[in-house]
Amino acid sequence: MSKKIAIYYGTMTGNAESLAQSTHEKVQAEGWDATLHNLADVKPDDLPKNAANAIFVVSTWGDGEPPADAEDFFAELSAASVNLSNMRHAVFGLGDSNYEQFNAFAKNLDARLSELGSTAVADVAAADVVFEQDYADWEPKVLALLAS
Numbered sequence: 001m002s003k004k005i006a007i008y009y010g011t012m013t014g015n016a017e018s019l020a021q022s023t024h025e026k027v028q029a030e031g032w033d034a035t036l037h038n039l040a041d042v043k044p045d046d047l048p049k050n051a052a053n054a055i056f057v058v059s060t061w062g063d064g065e066p067p068a069d070a071e072d073f074f075a076e077l078s079a080a081s082v083n084l085s086n087m088r089h090a091v092f093g094l095g096d097s098n099y100e101q102f103n104a105f106a107k108n109l110d111a112r113l114s115e116l117g118s119t120a121v122a123d124v125a126a127a128d129v130v131f132e133q134d135y136a137d138w139e140p141k142v143l144a145l146l147a148s
């Protein structure tokens with residue numbers, strides 16, 4: 001049976017979406033049973049149903065806030081009591097170190113997923129404005145951990 005993975009993104013100007021899309025295409029080509037989700041369309045209860053393995057690619061906006069499209073999702077996740085103990089996840093954050101709340105949403109999301117029982121397979125990646133190489137290094141490492 002092929003390995004299942006859900007790839008989630010939260011974006012304002014498309015950076016997180018394009019990285020998530022490229023990972024989705026890559027894992028599909030490698031034979032994973034993979035789905036791609038904008039967090040705007042996700043409810044906390046969907047997480048354990050979609051797949052036990054999850055990748056989140058999210059940016060941070062405002063003063064350490066989620067991108068507007070992911071605000072409802074994160075508010076609901078913060079209040080949710082959903083059990084994520086069957087899940088493993090990894091979070092890649094896009095941010096800008098000129099902001100005091102550098103990658104705060106990625107860090108808060110990772111912390112909340114762990115609080116709800118999901119296992120982080122890697123520390124949160126907190127990428128700065130030049131993120132392409134960081135992502136290229138992070139992606140195969142995390143996919144290997146999730147595949148094992």
Ligand SMILES: Cc1cc2nc3c(=O)[nH]c(=O)nc-3n(C[C@H](O)[C@H](O)[C@H](O)COP(=O)(O)O)c2cc1C
Nearest residue numbers: 011012013014015016059060064095096099102103
């Ligand atoms: C108005 C504005 C506010 C931002 N606030 C933060 C912030 O609080 N923390 C952070 O790490 N990055 C912040 N950023 C940087 C974005 O997260 C970064 O540009 C990211 O690559 C955007 O990715 P996206 O296109 O997926 O939304 C901000 C950028 C803008 C333009």
